[in-house]
């Protein structure tokens with residue numbers, strides 16, 4: 001399997017020569033990257049090599065059955081390669097529907113939700129934010145007093161990161177030298193990004209193009225840092241790369257099933273780190289004062305945000321319609337404003353995210369729900385927060401496929 005894994009890494013690097021967004025992280029042998037750049041293998045040859053590699057994966061043996069992780073490794077490599085094969089077809093001009101693409105790349109399909117499904121949530125928001133203007137405008141007006149002033153951003157984020165780290169450490173054995181740096185950037189299609197560097201280090205970038213509201217501090221600190229992407233990558237490096245010598249985990253192809261696990265755990269990690277009302281309490285007592293905002297607004301804002309979160313699947317619908325060609329940018333923007341509570345400028349930024357990352361959008365909300373169901377099923381109903389942490393960390397440190405998160409017999413949608 002180690003030979004297969006090495007060929008896989010080299011193929012991912014080869015695809016990266018045709019797709020600048022494809023290789024999200026690589027900290028394996030640097031000479032492999034140099035070689036990929038020198039060779040610049042044509043797409044057709046990459047496709048043929050991927051087919052050969054999939055065929056060369058040996059069937060499971062007794063040793064795999066005795067070691068759960070070894071079995072997961074085989075399934076995972078095969079599925080990652082199939083996703084690579086699809087991405088190569090797309091780069092070569094193949095047109096897939098939104099659902100075909102997400103199934104092939106992320107091993108999952110987002111449920112289709114009619115507009116009526118969002119009606120109850122929108123009606124509740126109407127009640128919390130009364131007035132005559134369009135709901136999204138009232139939501140935006142309500143949030144004006146919840147923007148973190150630019151000169152306080154760094155200190156608010158630093159405090160949020162410290163809190164998330166403190167909450168994570170008792171449950172996760174992190175390598176002693178793990179660390180990350182935060183940079184503030186502009187003109188990006190995303191709002192935050194973790195660039196994992198290897199050696200237990202991350203570079204986290206925060207996009208300041210649009211106003212940053214107070215709830216983003218915990219979102220970002222958990223999602224990009226603890227116990228999200230930074231911890232996930234560090235645990236893969238520790239347990240799979242260093243302890244087992246599995247070189248395939250030194251590379252992270254963005255358009256692959258690994259992304260559903262990465263984004264899903266990063267989002268679900270927020271409620272693992274802050275069970276119950278611990279988040280709003282911390283925000284109210286610590287972050288609001290630090291940002292110079294009125295703590296009396298904290299619980300009302302948390303209630304509104306919980307409702308807006310429920311509209312995440314409306315964002316999937318906008319992406320599905322836009323990428324399938326049944327809505328243009330203007331229509332998708334209008335849909336996002338009406339059903340997903342995005343201001344026109346934020347909605348427009350979101351359609352640019354669709355342009356670049358396409359069906360990747362499902363990884364955030366569907367990923368979170370799949371991870372949540374899996375962890376809660378594994379830890380049992382009414383499990384303690386500590387028990388939930390254990391299952392969550394086990395998932396972070398193992399190569400599990402999105403389709404394996406579902407309960408046995410559960411339908412795909």
Ligand SMILES: [Zn+2]
Nearest residue numbers: 223229263266
């Ligand atoms: Zn993420």
